[in-house]
Amino acid sequence: MALTNEYIKQRLTEKFGDQVQNFQEPYGMLTFEAPKELNLKVLQYLFDEDALAFRFMTDLQAVHYPDNKGRELAVVYHLHSLTENVRIRFKVFTDIQTPDVFSATALFSGANWMERETYDFYGVNFVGHPNLKRILNVDEMDYFPMRKEFPLEEQTRVDKDDDMFGR
């Protein structure tokens, strides 16, 4: 039986009720979110069920929404069921004061560096990660540069002040 988005949605709702919510299908990829305490439970469920078998983690990254009060940071998992060739996107949101999210390293060895990268750039604290330290930036850095409060260009510059092109 082909694995359809509808079926995945039904299975998730059966298991987790209305805690798994906000189902969307942007450009055909099933996207949903869950409370951050449940992230490992959802990942484990998707991994273990033979009918779903999302056993390949394609990608993991974070997005910062500074205007989303209380849920500023989103951690996004892209999962792939290789047997059925279906991809899904799974998000958990966390507030920026206590950005603690459980680490998926026990389930996916590949999550190790992806989580380190996410920590490095967004400061998401992956609880249970074996070696959570910066990976691409220097160890001495004391901020998380991909957050939106850090504009790309130096703010003291005046020579590029251009109203017309929004720089």
Add this chain to the structure above:
Amino acid sequence: MSDHHIKLPEGSIEKQTTTLNLGPTHPATHGVFQNILELDGERIISAEQTVGYIHRAFEKIAERRPLYQITPLTDRLNYCSAPINNMGWHITCEKLLGVKTPKRVDYLRIIIMELARIADHLICNSIVGVDTGAYTGFLYVMQYRELIYEIYEEICGSRLTTNIGRIGGFERNFNNTAFEKIEKFLKEYPKVLQEFENLFTRNRIFMERTIGCGPISAERALNYGFTGPNLRAAGVDYDVRVHTPYSSYEEFDFEIPVGSTGDCYDRYLVRNQEMWQSLRIIEQAMRKLGEFKGKDAEVFHADIPEYYLPEKKDVYTKMEALIWHFKIIMGEIDMPAGEVYQSVEGANGELGYYLITDGGRTPYRLHFRRPCFIYYQAYEELTKGSMLSDAIIVMSSLNLIAGEMDA
């Protein structure tokens, strides 16, 4: 004098093992990354990788750039096969914008992408040869990489960081010289590849150096997020070109070569087989291109005036074309809001683009799924217990590109 003795780290006299810094600028690392190896004699006890030496904050820069200005950033990911990155990015943009490309564009793209794959595998395999002590193969195949670069040059004017193509197609049609060079490549390269294989595949020294060196099981490879030739060498037939076809790959007839042990020798064999398959794909694409007649044979871009730059001669003479050119270059056109993940089969694995837009002129967030960043974490597992010299071959046969790893 006793005040001025060299301060050694705590416990460094007592410990029985040697710490060796392999890199960041060691000639054998082929790129700027570091391995801190803990050695017992010549056996590796543990390895810790340090990456990030050439981190250039592409993802942050991309948040301030309109679509076209991001293409040159993608060049600098895996610079051994830059056209695949460029086209992967353009395909992502097309998916976001809902652009449908003409068939001829798809075939032209496939030719260039497969040439890039050949160029990349050529480098990787011949470097494995160099690291095992066989320099001949490397020098011999270089002239065909040069020919591939000349083909790029005919099409887009540059060689290494190509910035090739546009959203919706190419900047100009392929000229006759380009087609002649592709024909020349198809005619001459099989013999060269055959000879390259004769040099290595059954070469006893090469086999003894690579067989059983850095193996990985299929389960571990999947768990580590391996993709591309490295995953296929472990025996998993996952290929983005087949599983989620883009650019009309579904119309082509080719095989996915797989290995079984995932060691350096299997990775080498898989890459070689893929080059043969790429040649098959290019031949088919050339045949399909020959079937276009009349006006169809001139199509090289989709009809999307909002995103495709007008012709230069119009820009210089016509007001409207000048305005469009300006608007596109400066990124004055707002993108639709959306969330796209698009991946292409890069030469060393699944190269993914995760693009979030909020309706502005620049991406809200752009993440590159860089295959070698993800599979390099398995390096310790691959080399533990092996000899130092094996660690070098594992590094080169994984096809690690520092530019891609550090983004």
